Amino acid sequence: MKRATDHPSVLDHVAGGGLLNRRLLLQGAVAGGGAALAGATMPRAARAQGAIPEWATVAGERARGYGMPAEAEAHVQRAILEPFADVAPQFSLSGTPHHRLRGTITPNGLHFEVHHGGRPNIDPERHRLMIHGLVERPLQFDLGALERYPMVTATHFLECSGNSLFNAIMPDPMQAGCDLLHGLLSNTEWTGIPMNVLLDEAGVKPEGRWLVATGGDGPSLARSIPVEKLMEDGMLALYQNGERIRPEQGYPMRLLLPGFEGNMNVKWLTSLWATDAPAHTKHESGEYTEILADGSSVKFTFAMGVKSVITHPSATMTMSGSGLYELSGIAWSGAGPIRKVEVSADGGASWAEAELQGPVLPRALTRFRLPWAWEGAPSLLMSRAEDATGAVQPTREAWKARYDASNFLHYNAIQAWQITANGEVQNVYA
Amino acid sequence: MKRATDHPSVLDHVAGGGLLNRRLLLQGAVAGGGAALAGATMPRAARAQGAIPEWATVAGERARGYGMPAEAEAHVQRAILEPFADVAPQFSLSGTPHHRLRGTITPNGLHFEVHHGGRPNIDPERHRLMIHGLVERPLQFDLGALERYPMVTATHFLECSGNSLFNAIMPDPMQAGCDLLHGLLSNTEWTGIPMNVLLDEAGVKPEGRWLVATGGDGPSLARSIPVEKLMEDGMLALYQNGERIRPEQGYPMRLLLPGFEGNMNVKWLTSLWATDAPAHTKHESGEYTEILADGSSVKFTFAMGVKSVITHPSATMTMSGSGLYELSGIAWSGAGPIRKVEVSADGGASWAEAELQGPVLPRALTRFRLPWAWEGAPSLLMSRAEDATGAVQPTREAWKARYDASNFLHYNAIQAWQITANGEVQNVYA
Known part of the structure; x- marks a missing residue:
């Protein structure tokens, strides 16, 4: 087992805004070299104490034929996209709650x-x-x-x-x-x-x-x-x-x-x-x-473009204090496997390469992760994916310039999340 | 796109009892070389005819927060293992219905x-x-x-x-x-x-x-x-x-x-x-x-042994007539990735190597498949997995010889399925 003291380089900040080397956490540097990580310690775990909760004092429920999520997770649902309720009879949409999921498989x-x-x-x-x-x-x-x-x-x-x-x-x-x-x-x-x-x-x-x-x-x-x-x-x-x-x-x-x-x-x-x-x-x-900016239409756009989103943290979440976090998100491309995801914590001024969770499969979601020391100051998070063909996500400005203002199809621009000083995470165009 | 006529070798029977080359089906040989595959044609698909069922004439249900399987699949449940109902209060077990699943992920x-x-x-x-x-x-x-x-x-x-x-x-x-x-x-x-x-x-x-x-x-x-x-x-x-x-x-x-x-x-x-x-x-x-055959006990057996089961067909199923099938099953080992799965249709007299579905991941289920021309005669199907360490599944006889008669832990012997002349699939010891 490796410790940070064996690898001083992993303590390096690799980009602005507190982005840390992606190998940092998995090398056990947190504990072994914790003292050297100014402002980047884990949330303090409380000292151990014992207590037996009531559920450990009674017999539970028996096995059943088809399982369901825990009652406490009942809020983890697909979101119904209400604005489209009257497009046509029974036209309806629901979205996967990626900010509540980890891993790559969608249940x-x-x-x-x-x-x-x-x-x-x-x-x-x-x-x-x-x-x-x-x-x-x-x-x-x-x-x-x-x-x-x-x-x-x-x-x-x-x-x-x-x-x-x-x-x-x-x-x-x-x-x-x-x-x-x-x-x-x-x-x-x-x-x-x-x-x-x-x-x-x-x-x-x-x-x-x-x-x-x-x-x-x-x-x-x-x-x-x-x-x-x-x-x-x-x-x-x-x-x-x-x-x-x-x-x-x-x-x-x-x-x-x-x-x-x-x-x-x-x-x-x-x-x-x-x-x-x-x-x-x-x-x-x-x-x-x-419909393109010049009024012509594209026929056909089959493959989905290269794209990524940071899911942890993301809009509607609130940070739980300054210190060390793991940024986590998903990347994908209709053209093939993801080659690289870069993350910025300073609004695109500097970028660091995230760790990709293997196996990286073609045309499948790829989870990316990067340790981050949030200093409690405003930060602008972004992720930018590149696929095996070399295609890279555009900025929102570049994407908008290509299309007529009414077009909402094949949007794959970089997503920016604003972290406010009090820890709120907001959707922003940047 | 390749056709069987381009690759006469794929028409070879690779082991007794109708086992065919594992590349056969995916190379489109069925259609291109169908006439050459005596007794190994696909079940005859009916000629196309149109009819509009009632569900296509009405509006369906709207999107919902958390989805469930189709009503027609309500029988796909975990099986409750009843014999253990009185071991202890709320001691209970349920088993995954692998004969109703395909792929590798368990929902x-x-x-x-x-x-x-x-x-x-x-x-x-x-x-x-x-x-x-x-x-x-x-x-x-x-x-x-x-x-x-x-x-x-x-x-x-x-x-x-x-x-x-x-x-x-x-x-x-x-x-x-x-x-x-x-x-x-x-x-x-x-x-x-x-x-x-x-x-x-x-x-x-x-x-x-x-x-x-x-x-x-x-x-x-x-x-x-x-x-x-x-x-x-x-x-x-x-x-x-x-x-x-x-x-x-x-x-x-x-x-x-x-x-x-x-x-x-x-x-x-x-x-x-x-x-x-x-x-x-x-x-x-x-x-x-x-407990071993000599009365001593093993302390501890941590890793699960190498094992495999043919799930399609398997016991309780009935064959739908003679002709071409795809044999399909799952293999796994606690020691690492699966290296090879061999299949026999003649009770172990001859074996053919099955196709492994990639990515083959360590300590994960691996799906294997092999085309098979069932001739409508009694057949004895078996699968035998080997993992990356070279460990191979034992016969039931060899496994039983190692343990006390009462032991039921870490059973990983070869599973045999008897296909009767009328197409019933039965669990047998062989």
């Missing part, structure tokens, strides 16, 4: 939702998936047949292309938690059938360059998908974190297109129609198209 | 339980963790202080040392699913504080070679842990699959000792007492000690 109960027509109540015995159009053999599958097919397992994020929309369009930064601000983003382990196995069986004809994927919900949400993406890593997802996918995520089956914007990962998938051109459905033309 | 609601005195209802605000005994600075932590500490995230299995006990002790194989037979095993992503950070802060004295970990439940379950294990990769786990750990798994905090038998990963952790020798608590001496 199934907290995976975000975007429903264009609500969550249908599907009888899995009667659900069918058709593959038709420009194929040699039009096919229809039920769940029983699919159970015998080869499967793969992979952890991937899903992000609505409208995630972080309030930061994109509101003139003043909204004071809300990461659930409302950045919650249309989740990360789970998916298991299902590689789409190339199913498309090979149907025999997509050479002129079948696109497949129009349609959901079995009321609005029949439909998107045109390039055949190359489906063949490369498309999945017919049947399981989510091991169990059957939840109704909110497309039970009994959804399309998974790693890295592509959320709505293309069609839920309740019922039809794949091979065509020679995109169908220009209302969802791809009318609802999920970005 | 939190289905993580197995073993409670010696039930699940306590702990007030997180009043829960404390003491570190005391042979330490420089006795310390007591509350949840608020711990939130500022550095954290790590890692996916690990937990397995009760009594897992698979029915196979160990019943003279005739019990006909039950993987929930009752092998369900005291789960795999989740844990996030918490490295134990070496906390022990360094307390300053364990050189003579403090053991720490006695005690839970805050009624029975105060206690186990003695070597300090080396805690310093190497011990974790004070606070989060499970991203959210706060569940009451059944130790809310608000548990000890995590990757690879070590389940009960040492003390739930509801409230005390770590540094001592110069193991405490020989009743749990380590009386309840979790194996």
Whole structure:
């Protein structure tokens, strides 16, 4: 076990505002070299004392069939995005409370939702998936047949292309938690059938360059998908974190297109129609198209951009006094694995590289962490992610300059959190 | 995209009883080379036909705060192990239904339980963790202080040392699913504080070679842990699959000792007492000690042995006709990553190497898969895992020879499933 005194360099401040070397905490420097860490000690733990609480004096509850979170955690819920209550019947959204989660996996109960027509109540015995159009053999599958097919397992994020929309369009930064601000983003382990196995069986004809994927919900949400993406890593997802996918995520089956914007990962998938051109459905033309600053529209933006958010601390939280903290956040990119996340505590004047929690998987959330000595003074926290292609998050100013003022899709600008002198954490544009 | 006709070798049968090359299915050979695969075609998918079910004609339910599985999946529950209902007040166990899960992550609601005195209802605000005994600075932590500490995230299995006990002790194989037979095993992503950070802060004295970990439940379950294990990769786990750990798994905090038998990963952790020798608590001496064939007892067996189970198909299931299937199962070892899983369809006469789903993580469940053409004849399926240390699963006969007939702990023998001519899958000793 290494101690700080063996490695004096780990005591270095690596950037302004109290950012410390990322290896500091895990090397046990806190205890071994505590005296040398001016202003960067852990919150003082009280001296040990004994007391037997009442729950240790009685028998508890027996084992049960399906577990739920502790009663004291009942407030950990998805946040319902109320402003969209009247877009269409049952149009509704809920965001993952990232400021209450750690790690990288999103538990199934907290995976975000975007429903264009609500969550249908599907009888899995009667659900069918058709593959038709420009194929040699039009096919229809039920769940029983699919159970015998080869499967793969992979952890991937899903992000609505409208995630972080309030930061994109509101003139003043909204004071809300990461659930409302950045919650249309989740990360789970998916298991299902590689789409190339199913498309090979149907025999997509050479002129079948696109497949129009349609959901079995009321609005029949439909998107045109390039055949190359489906063949490369498309999945017919049947399981989510091991169990059957939840109704909110497309039970009994959804399309998974790693890295592509959320709505293309069609839920309740019922039809794949091979065509020679995109169908220009209302969802791809009318609802999920970005308008640029010059008035033209982008058709299509499939992959989600590189992005990161510090979740601890983040807006709506309050610091618990000055001293040592671990900054923690999540980073992701639709283009591949995260290569680097830099953190600033002085509003971008200086940056330090955060520790990435391995395994760093492509198109999955990556947790980053960095020790920080908060001196009790105002600080401006930021994180800036870079992916394996070299793409880096833009500033909000640069992002806004690219688009028409009305656009709220594909917002991936740097998030800034203002820490006030009294420890409040606020959402700011910087 | 590759087709079987480009790679005639993938059509080879690689072992007896219909086992096929593990690359077969993912290379799209089914469609491209279907005609060449005598007796190994996919179940025939029906030709496409349209019909609009009633759920696609109405608006669905709106977004909600915390999601639950589909109503049609209400039968996917943990199995309560009834035979142990009267061991002690509230002693109870429930097993993960692995035959209904795919992938590697266990959703939190289905993580197995073993409670010696039930699940306590702990007030997180009043829960404390003491570190005391042979330490420089006795310390007591509350949840608020711990939130500022550095954290790590890692996916690990937990397995009760009594897992698979029915196979160990019943003279005739019990006909039950993987929930009752092998369900005291789960795999989740844990996030918490490295134990070496906390022990360094307390300053364990050189003579403090053991720490006695005690839970805050009624029975105060206690186990003695070597300090080396805690310093190497011990974790004070606070989060499970991203959210706060569940009451059944130790809310608000548990000890995590990757690879070590389940009960040492003390739930509801409230005390770590540094001592110069193991405490020989009743749990380590009386309840979790194996008796060998010569009457002596093993003290201590910390790490769980290398093990695997085919989950699809497995006992209580019925085959849906002859033809192509994907065999699928899970493998794990307390000593490190899985190196290899071999599968036999002819009762061990011949073996074929299964495909391992990456990333293959140390001390975590690894999913393995292999295509199989079931010819509709009786077959005897087995899987045999090998870990990175070279350890291989024993036969049941070899395992039984080592222990006293009464021992049911640390059972890791090869599981055999008999497929009858009419497609029933049965638990057998072979």
